[in-house]
Amino acid sequence: MQQTYIxxxxxxxxxxxxxxxxxxxxxxxxxxxxxxxxxxxxFSERFGPRDHLVAEVDGRVVGYVRLGLPTPLAVNAHVRQILGFVVAEEARGRGVGRELLRAVTEEARRQGARRLTLRVLGHNAPARALYESEGFAVEGVLPGEFLLDGQYVDDVFMGRAL
Structure with missing residues (x-):
């Protein structure tokens, strides 16, 4: 795999x-x-190109991260939330996700945010390990929040200071 361009x-x-x-x-x-x-x-009226960073390898899009406000409230405007994060199967395990996560952290700082948050499904161990290795901590868990493929899955809220 060639170098990743974010x-x-x-x-x-x-x-x-x-x-x-x-x-x-x-x-x-x-x-x-x-x-x-x-x-x-x-892209939609709510989330356009301005809300996304993409990862390219050899001119091909292999991942993206969506950054937005967690609420429309002015009292919450110092927080940004990762609202989507995808890496192509063939690009996983090669640092693409980590580079996207670091780039979105910098983008949140550039926007003046003081905190960055995200939600991850409890059974998504690879994503949770990546987030923890980049300074995110579990800040809350909604046990059994979703029923997926016949299994109840936790909704895990993670965050970090910027």
Whole structure:
């Protein structure tokens, strides 16, 4: 695998990002149903290119992270939340996710945030280990919050100071 390039997303990334979402869909990290045609556009009024960083290897999009506000409240404006995080199967275990996580942490700082938070499914051990290795700590757990593939799964809230 060549060097990873992390950059802000562009409107023309929409198809590649939508395809990546469909290819990587799993109950390991998603509580949404498997995407079915006709597919929704990747970018929306709520989340556009401005809210995403993408990872490229050899000119191909292999991952993204979505950063946003956890609430619309002014009293919460100092916090940013990771609202989506995907790495292509063939790029996993090669540092792409770590580079995206470090880049989004820097972007949150650049935006003036003092905290960065995320939610992860309790059974997603690889993601949880990555987040912990990058300074995130478990700040709360909603036990059995989701029923996925016949199993109750915890919703784990993690955060870190910036």
């Amino acid at each position: 950059r802000p997303s562009r409107a023309e990334d929409a198809d590649a990002l939508a395809r990546l979402d469909r290819e990587t869909w799993s109950t390991l990290h998603s509580v949404q149903p498997r995407p079915q045609p006709p597919y929704e556009p990747f």
